[in-house]
Amino acid sequence: MALKSSRNQEESDTAGVVEEKVVKVNGDIAIRRYNKGRFLGKGGFARCYEFTSLETRKIAAAKVVPKASLAKARAKQKLMSEIKIHRSLHHPNIVSFEHFFEDNENVYILLELCTNQTMNELLRRRKRLTELEVQCYLMQIISGMKYLHSHRVIHRDLKLGNFFLSDKMEVKIGDFGLATKLEHDGERKRTICGTPNYIAPEVLDGKQGHSYEVDVWSLGVVAYTLLVGKPPFETSDVKTTYRRIRMNAYSFPDHVPLSEQSKSLITRILVNDPSKRPSLDEMLDHEFFHQGNSIPKLLPPSTLACPPSSSFLRQFQPGATNPQVSSTQRLTETAPNISKQSSRTSRPELVNTERISRVKEETKQLPTIANSSQGMANAPEVWVKKWVDYSSKYGLGYLLSNGSTGVFFNDATKVILGPAGHRFNYMERKGPEKQDMVTSHTLTEYPKELQKKVTLLQHFRSYLEGDIKQETGVEDENTMANPVYVKKWMRTRHAIMFRLSNKIVQVNFQDHTEIILSSETRVVTYVNKKGERTTYPLATAQESTNHEMTKRLKYTKDILTHMLNAPNKPGEEPPLD
Numbered sequence: 001m002a003l004k005s006s007r008n009q010e011e012s013d014t015a016g017v018v019e020e021k022v023v024k025v026n027g028d029i030a031i032r033r034y035n036k037g038r039f040l041g042k043g044g045f046a047r048c049y050e051f052t053s054l055e056t057r058k059i060a061a062a063k064v065v066p067k068a069s070l071a072k073a074r075a076k077q078k079l080m081s082e083i084k085i086h087r088s089l090h091h092p093n094i095v096s097f098e099h100f101f102e103d104n105e106n107v108y109i110l111l112e113l114c115t116n117q118t119m120n121e122l123l124r125r126r127k128r129l130t131e132l133e134v135q136c137y138l139m140q141i142i143s144g145m146k147y148l149h150s151h152r153v154i155h156r157d158l159k160l161g162n163f164f165l166s167d168k169m170e171v172k173i174g175d176f177g178l179a180t181k182l183e184h185d186g187e188r189k190r191t192i193c194g195t196p197n198y199i200a201p202e203v204l205d206g207k208q209g210h211s212y213e214v215d216v217w218s219l220g221v222v223a224y225t226l227l228v229g230k231p232p233f234e235t236s237d238v239k240t241t242y243r244r245i246r247m248n249a250y251s252f253p254d255h256v257p258l259s260e261q262s263k264s265l266i267t268r269i270l271v272n273d274p275s276k277r278p279s280l281d282e283m284l285d286h287e288f289f290h291q292g293n294s295i296p297k298l299l300p301p302s303t304l305a306c307p308p309s310s311s312f313l314r315q316f317q318p319g320a321t322n323p324q325v326s327s328t329q330r331l332t333e334t335a336p337n338i339s340k341q342s343s344r345t346s347r348p349e350l351v352n353t354e355r356i357s358r359v360k361e362e363t364k365q366l367p368t369i370a371n372s373s374q375g376m377a378n379a380p381e382v383w384v385k386k387w388v389d390y391s392s393k394y395g396l397g398y399l400l401s402n403g404s405t406g407v408f409f410n411d412a413t414k415v416i417l418g419p420a421g422h423r424f425n426y427m428e429r430k431g432p433e434k435q436d437m438v439t440s441h442t443l444t445e446y447p448k449e450l451q452k453k454v455t456l457l458q459h460f461r462s463y464l465e466g467d468i469k470q471e472t473g474v475e476d477e478n479t480m481a482n483p484v485y486v487k488k489w490m491r492t493r494h495a496i497m498f499r500l501s502n503k504i505v506q507v508n509f510q511d512h513t514e515i516i517l518s519s520e521t522r523v524v525t526y527v528n529k530k531g532e533r534t535t536y537p538l539a540t541a542q543e544s545t546n547h548e549m550t551k552r553l554k555y556t557k558d559i560l561t562h563m564l565n566a567p568n569k570p571g572e573e574p575p576l577d
């Protein structure tokens with residue numbers, strides 16, 4: 001045994017080789033070796049690490065359970081039951097059980113590695129999810145649950161922390177520590193178990209016993225939590241939470257916009273009488289899953305950190321053509337690799353991140369603007385195509401339509417990199433006039449003090465661009481002679497607004513509409529909810545009968561007035577509405 005017995009936790013956390021003794025049929029002993037790598041997380045009684053087989057190079061998640069923690073018969077029996085149930089299950093939405101072995105100190109359970117952590121960390125980063133995402137996740141979870149229930153297995157601890165996310169963003173139900181297998185369908189279980197926020201009232205009551213419906217209840221709690229951002233019965237103490245569960249005391253907060261369909265599904269599930277809850281098939285038939293949109297099979301990894309992009313959402317809107325998600329389409333967006341450490345912060349770390357997957361760029365369809373069409377005008381040439389707000393740590397990163405990448409740092413300095421990814425300008429506001437002073441550099445030659453900012457710029461760039469290869473022949477020189485960059489930006493309750501150095505003001509609204517206003521050429525481009533882009537002379541736009549547009553145009557002008565009068569503080573909320 002290469003991994004020596006450990007006296008303390010630190011020692012056992014060191015990397016090393018773990019050996020598995022395999023007794024062959026003829027009695028010979030073979031040794032399988034695993035490299036014990038990255039620490040993945042810990043639960044009540046297990047610590048989990050990446051294990052790489054030195055023979056096959058296959059990587060698994062290994063749950064390491066110290067034998068010392070199995071001294072009590074109940075603990076041992078619980079682990080044996082977990083192994084027995086889990087190893088019998090084979091379904092795409094259930095964490096695969098590979099095998100288990102033991103040595104003198106530990107029991108090792110090798111599981112399919114889920115590289116994108118659990119939905120717990122996802123929600124911590126995202127606060128709450130969109131309905132499309134919840135539809136997609138619940139469909140997968142229900143598929144896994146149908147398999148479990150058809151094999152008479154009740155999970156009894158369905159919660160966000162037990163929904164793992166694979167590298168492809170598939171949901172995998174894991175942790176069968178509280179699961180039970182019924183002998184026959186009518187059997188009732190009496191053990192009180194579960195996690196306080198998710199526990200069903202009949203488990204607390206304990207009189208009639210419980211069955212499959214406890215998993216359905218937990219799914220209702222999961223749906224509510226994903227949509228609202230916190231569990232329905234949560235309070236600061238467990239007893240009060242239990243009281244609220246018994247009394248079915250929960251409500252939908254006013255500040256979170258929820259569809260009637262989603263409220264109806266949750267209300268149907270969270271009923272105290274288990275026999276009145278919908279079956280899994282009834283749930284799938286519920287209007288929540290039939291709102292006219294199509295539901296993606298999987299979500300792009302970028303949604304680990306940010307809401308789905310408008311171009312992604314558009315593919316699934318009612319009436320959208322070709323909404324089928326192919327394996328390439330679902331990888332049209334990238335995200336920084338969400339490290340364990342980053343999950344503790346509200347936003348993902350950009351430093352030391354690796355790409356989760358190499359992908360193609362999201363294809364934003366830009367209908368060409370016909371100059372000759374009545375009332376139309378030339379569209380502005382440069383606008384913000386993609387952005388990411390990491391102002392909680394560093395600043396705003398963005399990709400312009402001309403292929404340049406920029407960062408507006410929290411200290412109000414700015415950097416803009418040309419489309420070829422070579423030449424960049426650094427802007428610092430200096431002097432009594434607080435004018436942007438520009439210095440020009442290349443990524444291979446720049447002042448040492450810009451090191452950190454250049455590294456961040458490159459991280460932002462790879463995050464925003466994914467695998468887009470810039471057109472060959474695009475030189476930085478032309479673009480960088482007079483580069484366009486974001487001079488100011490701010491977020492409001494309804495939108496994010498950018499003011500570009502070419503005097504363009506762009507407002508991206510939460511409902512995915514956009515206004516791009518060029519005060520110099522006095523034209524407005526309006527992108528409607530379907531992503532259709534039209535450019536008008538300002539005068540025509542103001543007189544338009546398209547109220548959706550005129551309302552947003554007015555809002556844009558109001559913010560602009562506020563922004564011009566306000567000091568340059570990114571993230572500031574203007575007094576609007």
Ligand SMILES: Nc1ncnc2c1ncn2[C@@H]1O[C@H](COP(=O)(O)OP(=O)(O)OP(=O)(O)O)[C@@H](O)[C@H]1O
Pocket residue numbers: 040041042043044045046047048061063095111112113114115117161164174175177
């Ligand atoms: N298949 C996996 N892939 C990646 N990480 C995993 C996997 N299984 C577990 N982990 C990580 O290890 C942590 C502990 O695992 P798990 O929750 O299963 O342990 P446990 O001791 O059984 O927990 P509990 O107290 O919930 O019963 C998880 O929170 C997760 O971070």
